Amino acid sequence: MTPHDQSGLDWRGSVPVSRRFDDPFFSLAGGLAETRHVFLAGNDLPARLVPGFHVTETGFGTGLNLLALAQVATVPVRFTSFEAYPLTVADLARAHGAFPELADLSAQLRAGWGGETLSVGHVTARIVQGDARETLPAWDGVADAWFLDGFSPARNPELWSDALMAAVGAHTAAGGSFATYTAAGHVRRALAAAGFAVTRAPGFAGKRHMTRGIRP
Numbered sequence: 001m002t003p004h005d006q007s008g009l010d011w012r013g014s015v016p017v018s019r020r021f022d023d024p025f026f027s028l029a030g031g032l033a034e035t036r037h038v039f040l041a042g043n044d045l046p047a048r049l050v051p052g053f054h055v056t057e058t059g060f061g062t063g064l065n066l067l068a069l070a071q072v073a074t075v076p077v078r079f080t081s082f083e084a085y086p087l088t089v090a091d092l093a094r095a096h097g098a099f100p101e102l103a104d105l106s107a108q109l110r111a112g113w114g115g116e117t118l119s120v121g122h123v124t125a126r127i128v129q130g131d132a133r134e135t136l137p138a139w140d141g142v143a144d145a146w147f148l149d150g151f152s153p154a155r156n157p158e159l160w161s162d163a164l165m166a167a168v169g170a171h172t173a174a175g176g177s178f179a180t181y182t183a184a185g186h187v188r189r190a191l192a193a194a195g196f197a198v199t200r201a202p203g204f205a206g207k208r209h210m211t212r213g214i215r216p
């Protein structure tokens with residue numbers, strides 16, 4: 001293990017930890033299980049997937065959420081993720097190494113990394129590079145389900161601001177949903193103000209709550 005490489009990451013075992021935000025990219029208690037619990041089940045996926053369904057994400061990180069979605073998608077779906085600080089392909093490979101059951105899918109992700117779109121299983125993915133505070137409000141798409149996956153609101157407040165949550169709501173189809181691991185009160189209130197019916201659900205791995213919602 002290289003505790004202090006040049007890429008802005010530290011590693012706790014196979015989990016990358018951002019130096020910029022001083023936070024791990026996914027749960028130390030099991031990233032893939034967390035993704036399935038919070039982001040897939042929290043959005044009632046894969047049950048809602050139909051051809052053309054559009055999943056959208058704040059914070060692409062290692063792409064683990066995309067990979068977990070691709071693992072369960074049996075019809076062609078779209079995925080758009082907003083990311084300001086893309087990882088290198090070497091860091092992606094190191095993080096993906098912890099998930100051998102996703103090896104084929106993660107190889108597809110890395111093979112397309114840097115291109116305009118990525119094909120991973122049945123998912124066609126686009127990474128919108130830049131600060132989501134600018135790129136998300138300017139985006140011309142509409143989401144059916146959001147994975148809200150910034151670093152913790154205390155450490156990465158710019159990805160959870162009232163204005164950004166309002167933009168999330170404005171870019172959500174009627175009947176669309178969001179899910180996030182955080183239960184922070186100001187995030188829940190911002191999402192309610194953005195037009196979502198917001199509920200709390202049991203969190204992952206000892207966290208009391210997570211948050212999910214539907215836009216009527």
Ligand SMILES: C[S@@+](CC[C@H](N)C(=O)[O-])C[C@H]1O[C@@H](n2cnc3c(N)ncnc32)[C@H](O)[C@@H]1O
Nearest residue numbers: 059060061062063064065083084085131132151
């Ligand atoms: C918790 S990580 C995402 C984990 C990721 N979903 C995964 O599966 O590995 C949060 C991500 O948000 C990104 N981020 C932080 N602030 C941002 C901003 N203002 N705009 C866009 N992306 C941002 C970070 O670079 C990081 O990749």
